[in-house]
Amino acid sequence: MSETAKIRVLIAEDDDNARSLLVELLATLGHTVVSEVATGREAYESAKDVVPDVVLLDVHMPDGSGIEAAERITQNIPGVAVVLFSGDQSLTLSDRDVTATAAIAFLPKPAPPRVLDSTIRLAATRAKELLNARKDAEAAKQALENRKTIERAKGILMRRTGSSEQEAYRILQRTSQDRSVPMVEIAKAVLASEPGLHDTAKG
Missing domain, CATH: 1.10.10.10 (Winged helix-like DNA-binding domain superfamily/Winged helix DNA-binding domain)
Structure with a gap:
């Protein structure tokens, strides 16, 4: 995926202000926010409907862990990249979490714009490569x-x-x-x- 390509992003963030800032930032970076939600359940349901390139998913959600939502998205919607993020600087993902969610990246919140941009582009590219490899294997x-x-x-x-x-x-x-x-x-x-x-x- 080229550096100028627009990535279709779904944002799952329960903080209204933080979510609005992310929407504005992603638009500034040239991406398209196809959906913005506040819970893990909404993230999964919306991802099924709009099938974004990338789901930007907060680890801490009001209806449970974002890890659980990431698992459901990864298992049921092939080709969608999951990027987890959190404002909890002490948080680390276990090997089990990384494997189960197939999360391509884990970002601190807030992430510098250039880091966010490059991570989203890399995640989208990597997800498509994995999907194509799976199709080729099948x-x-x-x-x-x-x-x-x-x-x-x-x-x-x-x-x-x-x-x-x-x-x-x-x-x-x-x-x-x-x-x-x-x-x-x-x-x-x-x-x-x-x-x-x-x-x-x-x-």
Whole structure:
């Protein structure tokens, strides 16, 4: 994310004055405040609705710990970065808190404008990178499962028709093209037609 890109920020701060100052500061820094709330529950509900790039979340909230809200946001809204902040200078986050919230940064309150700006930009970039990495991993896992399914279907066709591995693959390929259906779906149909493999094909 470029240094000039506008970051969409949700602010969760229970102090009205502090929240107003943050809204003004973020606007001055070139960011867009898409929502401002005063409780952890509101932070989670609002984040679901507006899906910001970054949630700037106070650790101490009137309805409980901001840590809990951060956990819910991280677990249920992929791609949203959480930046925790607090005016409690003695506060430190445990390893468990860091892991559970996936908080990308923890800022003192108030934070210098340049630090706040760079942290928000870094958090947004990092969150997108993590989301893309997760998607890539899921796609790779699915591709591997698809290959396994096709290999099993080829084996069944080879046994049924006496064809070679290459010929069995061509059968799947031609059927896929003729029906305009992904080859893995044709392979699943082959598995489903094989006695004793119905449960496996469904999975």
